[in-house]
Amino acid sequence: MSPAEFEKLGMLYLGRPVDGPTDAPLLYDSRDLVTHAVCVGMTGSGKTGLCLALLEEAAIDGVPAIIIDPKGDLGNLLLTFPDLRPEDFRPWIVEDDARRKGMEPDAWAAKQAQTWKEGLAAWGQDGERIRTLKEKADFAIYTPGSTAGIPVNLVNAFRAPDDIADEEALAERVLTAVASLLGLLGSNADPSKSREGAFLGAILSHAWKAGEDLDLAALIGRIQRPPFQKIGVLDLESFYPEKERYQMVVALNTLLASPGFAAWNAGEPIDIARYLRDDTGRPRHAIFSIAHLDDAQRMFFVSLLLNEIVSWMRRQSGTTSLRALVYMDEIFGYLPPVANPPSKLPMLTLLKQARAFGVGVVLATQNPVDLDYKALSNTGTWFIGRLQTERDKARVIEGLLSSSSQLDKSQLEALLSSLGSRKFLLNNVHDDAPVVFESRWVMSYLRGPLTRDQIRTLMAGRTATKPTPSVTTPPPLPQTNAPSVPPGIRQFYLPSDGTLRPRLVGSARVRFSDTKSGAEETRDLLLASAIPDGLDTAAWTEAVDAEPKDFTTTPPAEALFAELPAAATTPKSYAQWEKDFTRWIADNERCRLLSAAALKLTAKPGESEADFRARASLAQRELRDEKVDALRKKFAPKQAALATRLARAEAAVEKQKEQARNATFSSAISIGSTLLGAFLGRKTISASTINRAGTAARGVGRAMREGADVDAAKESVETVLAEKAQFETDCAAELAALSASLSEPEITALDLKPARCGITVNFFGLGWI
Numbered sequence: 001m002s003p004a005e006f007e008k009l010g011m012l013y014l015g016r017p018v019d020g021p022t023d024a025p026l027l028y029d030s031r032d033l034v035t036h037a038v039c040v041g042m043t044g045s046g047k048t049g050l051c052l053a054l055l056e057e058a059a060i061d062g063v064p065a066i067i068i069d070p071k072g073d074l075g076n077l078l079l080t081f082p083d084l085r086p087e088d089f090r091p092w093i094v095e096d097d098a099r100r101k102g103m104e105p106d107a108w109a110a111k112q113a114q115t116w117k118e119g120l121a122a123w124g125q126d127g128e129r130i131r132t133l134k135e136k137a138d139f140a141i142y143t144p145g146s147t148a149g150i151p152v153n154l155v156n157a158f159r160a161p162d163d164i165a166d167e168e169a170l171a172e173r174v175l176t177a178v179a180s181l182l183g184l185l186g187s188n189a190d191p192s193k194s195r196e197g198a199f200l201g202a203i204l205s206h207a208w209k210a211g212e213d214l215d216l217a218a219l220i221g222r223i224q225r226p227p228f229q230k231i232g233v234l235d236l237e238s239f240y241p242e243k244e245r246y247q248m249v250v251a252l253n254t255l256l257a258s259p260g261f262a263a264w265n266a267g268e269p270i271d272i273a274r275y276l277r278d279d280t281g282r283p284r285h286a287i288f289s290i291a292h293l294d295d296a297q298r299m300f301f302v303s304l305l306l307n308e309i310v311s312w313m314r315r316q317s318g319t320t321s322l323r324a325l326v327y328m329d330e331i332f333g334y335l336p337p338v339a340n341p342p343s344k345l346p347m348l349t350l351l352k353q354a355r356a357f358g359v360g361v362v363l364a365t366q367n368p369v370d371l372d373y374k375a376l377s378n379t380g381t382w383f384i385g386r387l388q389t390e391r392d393k394a395r396v397i398e399g400l401l402s403s404s405s406q407l408d409k410s411q412l413e414a415l416l417s418s419l420g421s422r423k424f425l426l427n428n429v430h431d432d433a434p435v436v437f438e439s440r441w442v443m444s445y446l447r448g449p450l451t452r453d454q455i456r457t458l459m460a461g462r463t464a465t466k467p468t469p470s471v472t473t474p475p476p477l478p479q480t481n482a483p484s485v486p487p488g489i490r491q492f493y494l495p496s497d498g499t500l501r502p503r504l505v506g507s508a509r510v511r512f513s514d515t516k517s518g519a520e521e522t523r524d525l526l527l528a529s530a531i532p533d534g535l536d537t538a539a540w541t542e543a544v545d546a547e548p549k550d551f552t553t554t555p556p557a558e559a560l561f562a563e564l565p566a567a568a569t570t571p572k573s574y575a576q577w578e579k580d581f582t583r584w585i586a587d588n589e590r591c592r593l594l595s596a597a598a599l600k601l602t603a604k605p606g607e608s609e610a611d612f613r614a615r616a617s618l619a620q621r622e623l624r625d626e627k628v629d630a631l632r633k634k635f636a637p638k639q640a641a642l643a644t645r646l647a648r649a650e651a652a653v654e655k656q657k658e659q660a661r662n663a664t665f666s667s668a669i670s671i672g673s674t675l676l677g678a679f680l681g682r683k684t685i686s687a688s689t690i691n692r693a694g695t696a697a698r699g700v701g702r703a704m705r706e707g708a709d710v711d712a713a714k715e716s717v718e719t720v721l722a723e724k725a726q727f728e729t730d731c732a733a734e735l736a737a738l739s740a741s742l743s744e745p746e747i748t749a750l751d752l753k754p755a756r757c758g759i760t761v762n763f764f765g766l767g768w769i
Contacts, residue, residue, distance in 0.1 A: 001025060001124035009628055009739050010621075012057035014050065015439040018423060025124075026437040028054075028381075030061050030322050031625060032430050033360035036351060038376055039424075040368045040396060041385025046422035049446060050383060050439040051329065051364050052077060055285060058325055059137035060129075062617055062744075064276035064283040065325035066309065068302060072291035072449035074329055078139045078458050079445035082131040084117045086110040092447045092454070112445070119441040130443045138284040140462065141455050142275075144264065144301045145293050148452035149459045151267025152288075157304055158204060158214040159270075161311045169314070170208065172345055173307055174201045179342035180303040181219075183296050185251050191342075196248065199223075199240050202231050220252050270304065272312035273611065276324055281613020281747075289455060295333075299342055302334060306346035309359075313350070316357045321621045323358030326350060331363045337372040348375055358618070368392050373399035384416060384425040393417075400427055407434070483564040488571040490765030492551040494544075499560045502568055503528040504538050505767025506581045507548045511758035512591035514750055519602040521591050521752065524548065527581075528767060531568045538577055540584045544769060548762055561768065568766055578764045585759055591752040596745045599623070609747075616745045624742050631738065635731055642724045649717040 001023045006013035011027040037054075041047035055077060058065060067074055081088035090109040098108035120126055143149035161173050178200045179191040191197035203222045207214050214222070223245055231239045255261055268274070275286035288305065290298045309326060316323065328334070334343040350361050365371060369391060382400055387393050397412050407427070415425050415436060427434040450458070485491065492505055505528050513520045526548055529538035567573060594603040596616040603612040 003124055003129070006124065009624060009735060009742070010061065012054060012061065013440060014053055014057065014426075015422075015424075015437045018436045018438055026426070026435070028057075028426075028428070029430065030058065030063065031320070032381055032428055033058075033325065033362065034320065034322050034355045034358060035378070035380030035429065036355070036361045036376075037363075037381035037383065038371075038379050038399075039362070039364040039383040039385070040366065040371075040387070040392075041383075041424070042366050042388040042392075044421060045366075045385030045387075045419075046424075046439055047364060047366065047383075047385050048073060048329075049422065049442050050385070050424060051327070051362070052442045052444055052446070053440055054362065055325075055327060056133055056443055059139075059283065059285055060133055062136060062283050062621070063322055063325055064137070064614075065285045065327055066272070066275055066305070067285060067287045068305070068326075068328040069287055069289045070291060070298060070328075070330045072289050073446075074287050075141050075289055075450040075455060075458065076444045076446055076448075077285060077287065078141065079447060080130050080134055080443055081113075081116075081445065082127040082134065084113050084120075084127050084130075086113040089113045089116075089445060091457075092445060094447060116441075116445065120443065123440045125441065125443065133443055136283070138278045138282055139287070140284060141287045141289050141450075141459055142268075143289050143292070143452075143455060145260070145290075145297060146263050146452065147266060148292075148455045149289060150462055151263055152301075153267045153269045154215060154264045154304075157216065157270070158207075158219065159308075160208040160211050160213050161307075162315055164208055164211070169310075170205070172349065173311070174204050174208070176303050176307055176342050176345050177204055179340075180300045183303075183342060184255065184300040185248070186296060195240055198231060199226075199245070202226075202228060216252060216256050220249055220256070223249050223252070270308050272308050273614075277610045277614045279610055281610045281617070283617070289450070291449060292452060299334075302328075303342035303346065306343060306350065310346050310349050310353075313354060313357050313359055316359075318356050319358040319618065319622060321358050321618065321625050322360055323618055323621075325360050325362060326354070327362045327364075329364050331365045332367045332370050335363070335372050335375060336370055337374075344372075351375055351378065368399070369395045371395075371399075373402060377402045380429045382425075382427045384419070384427070385423070386419045386421065387416065483561060485564070485569055485766065486571055489569070489574060490553075490763065491555075492553060492763065492765055492767045493555055493559075494546055494551055494767070494769045495556045496559050496769075499562055500556075500768035501562045502531060502564050503542070503767045503769055504531055504568075504577055504581075504765075505544065505551075505769065506540070506578070506764045507762040508582070508585060509760045509762060510585060510589060510591075511755045512589075512752035513755040513758065514752045517595060517597065517602070517750060519593055519595060519750055519752060520755075521593060521605055523591060523605065524762075525585065525589065528769060531565045532577075533565075533567055537580050538584075540581060540588075544767075546769075551763075551767070555768075559768075574765060578761065581764060582759050582761060586754050589754060593750045593752060595748050595750050596620075597748065599745055602750070613747060616747065620742065620745045624738075627738055627742070631731075631734060635727075638727060642720065642727060646717070646720045646724065649720050653717055 001016075005023070006025040006027060008027055010030050012030055013025055014028050015026045016024055017026055039047055039051055041050075052074070055065060055067065055074075067077075069075065079092055086106070086109045089112045090106065093105060093109050093112055095105050095108075098105050101108065103111070120129075141149035142152055144152035144154075158177060161170060164170050175191055178197050181200055182189050182191055182194075182196060187196060189196045191201070200223075203219065203226060204214070206227055207222070226236060229236050276284055278284050288301075290301060293301065334341060335347050336344070347361075350359070354361055363371075363376075366388075368387065373395065376399055382396075384396055384400075387396065393413070393416050396416070397409060400407055400412060401409060412425075412434075415434065419425065419436070422439050423436060424439060425434055425436050493500065505526070507524070507526050509522060509524050511520065511522045526544045526546060527540045528542040528544050529540045530542075532538050594607075594609060594612045595601065596619070599616055599619045601612075601616055601619060603609075607615075
């Protein structure tokens with residue numbers, strides 16, 4: 001199998017059909033993941049390998065992913081060695097495996113390297129494809145509650161959601177957050193019915209509706225001093241006395257003060273956009289390894305993360321293309337059929353709503369009886385591996401039948417009973433029928449769960465805190481009372497209880513534009529300059545870290561004022577300085593915008609490079625999907641016509657063969673009877689015998705003609721097959737041309753100048769800052 005057969009636009013190479021040709025790849029349309037997928041299979045079924053293969057393919061296709069890893073073995077995605085050398089494998093082998101095989105570790109590493117090289121080659125892959133995988137996406141391991149990988153900071157664990165206007169969504173978010181908190185505290189209280197749940201829910205609702213973010217420390221303060229006096233119709237003290245609330249305060253404070261919890265307040269804050277893309281916009285597979293956490297901490301973190309994904313998702317534009325993946329391994333306990341853990345509600349929300357935003361959810365488990373199959377009834381793709389018990393098979397069949405009315409129960413039972421290691425039943429609602437396939441060899445080295453030290457090695461250099469730049473404290477300024485200035489000089493003050501320094505301050509709205517590209521942006525500038533001597537030109541290089549609305553025209557009561565230069569007391573100087581201000585903006589200010597010219601996209605105001613690259617990548621994916629659909633629509637009629645002609649031609653061959661067989665058989669019987677009649681029992685040949693022989697001879701001629709018709713029908717089949725082969729060649733050529741034209745979008749930077757008459761001064765004068 002050559003790469004040309006499986007490196008197709010938007011197609012994921014997962015394996016090959018069991019009943020098909022050995023060199024025919026099984027290709028899965030990445031867009032089908034928008035309708036979600038579930039993978040089930042017992043230990044040893046090859047489930048992990050299949051899921052890693054799917055994630056590898058998604059990375060090559062430029063699809064970012066958030067990966068939740070309860071067992072700790074999805075970090076194997078970082079064990080990719082393009083050179084396939086034994087020394088690359090050596091640090092990662094399981095030495096107990098070598099001992100069980102009676103081999104030295106170095107020899108075992110060499111054997112693993114050779115096994116991977118041969119395994120990849122058998123599936124048309126090599127080190128160069130591994131190199132492509134590493135180049136296409138960034139892989140990172142996050143370890144909440146640990147500094148082994150990239151730690152996750154809970155400073156914004158209870159950040160106000162963006163969709164607070166949606167009362168239903170806000171209620172769901174509050175309920176999940178409360179359930180997570182109660183679980184973390186080891187409480188069995190019902191988040192929706194208990195006193196504790198109602199109280200915590202009231203605190204979160206009050207803060208979020210006011211747009212306030214909370215962390216655990218702030219939450220403790222709110223529990224001690226709630227910002228309300230009633231819950232429902234009861235006053236707070238009657239509903240939940242302060243003495244009893246204090247027990248919750250102590251429990252949370254004990255958790256916060258524990259040595260092990262310090263790691264929760266280090267590292268990166270929860271930011272879904274940053275998890276999905278690196279600073280340059282390259283897709284990232286963010287692996288959240290939570291094997292080291294206890295059950296309550298796992299549930300707490302998973303619930304928080306899923307809530308943040310839901311909140312981020314609702315801020316995205318709608319699309320039918322695949323924007324990102326959310327993958328969770330070993331979903332057991334997080335989406336149960338009866339109970340309602342904190343993770344269930346946000347997971348259900350994703351399964352119901354994520355497809356509209358191009359977010360695909362992929363779930364995996366080896367315990368199918370512990371999954372809520374009603375929640376998965378709309379899941380479009382099922383990967384079913386070998387199952388352990390008849391009960392597991394029955395539950396999976398129940399789930400499959402609930403997702404499609406086209407499936408046959410007895411057929412499914414037979415197919416599931418025939419599965420072996422690395423053999424999977426693929427049922428995709430976008431395909432005509434289920435298919436059994438063998439999963440391909442993965443490019444990542446499957447060494448099993450990673451230890452914390454191994455994660456630390458893989459993430460070395462990515463977890464260090466950036467040093468804080470040193471700040472030079474300026475010498476103290478002379479302090480005086482507010483100086484008086486002549487009338488006609490406008491003064492603006494930035495409120496402060498410290499010393500205010502005099503500056504020329506100007507605020508302007510500037511419209512930048514580029515005639516060639518048509519790009520345009522408007523920005524508000526707030527600049528300051530030291531007061532020059534006389535009418536010298538000011539140097540407007542000092543940006544003010546404030547907004548125009550922050551300035552007042554009233555001096556702050558508690559502020560002290562530095563000495564005012566004499567030049568600043570001449571009113572007529574300000575008119576000239578204001579002209580210099582607008583001239584300086586026109587000559588020096590530039591607006592740098594990223595642009596993807598081929599896609600007619602330019603960055604939005606305030607949009608980071610990573611966010612713009614993510615938007616351009618999605619636009620490119622949507623364009624690709626649109627063009628692939630157009631090609632399929634273009635090819636479909638001829639493909640259908642050729643299939644019909646081929647079927648007719650093959651049917652004609654069979655018909656002519658049957659007629660030829662019948663004619664030959666009839667002639668043989670007729671001739672045989674005539675000759676036997678002549679040779680047995682009659683000495684002379686009668687006229688009737690001669691007539692019968694003539695009829696038989698004509699039958700032979702008819703048989704010969706039927707044989708010629710068979711040959712003609714075969715030639716017709718060969719003609720259609722030749723046309724079909726040429727058609728497939730033409731299709732492949734057009735797809736290759738399309739693929740070449742849809743490389744990663746080129747991102748360039750545009751330096752936009754202020755437009756003519758595009759500078760409007762909002763205010764200008766003497767500023768105290």
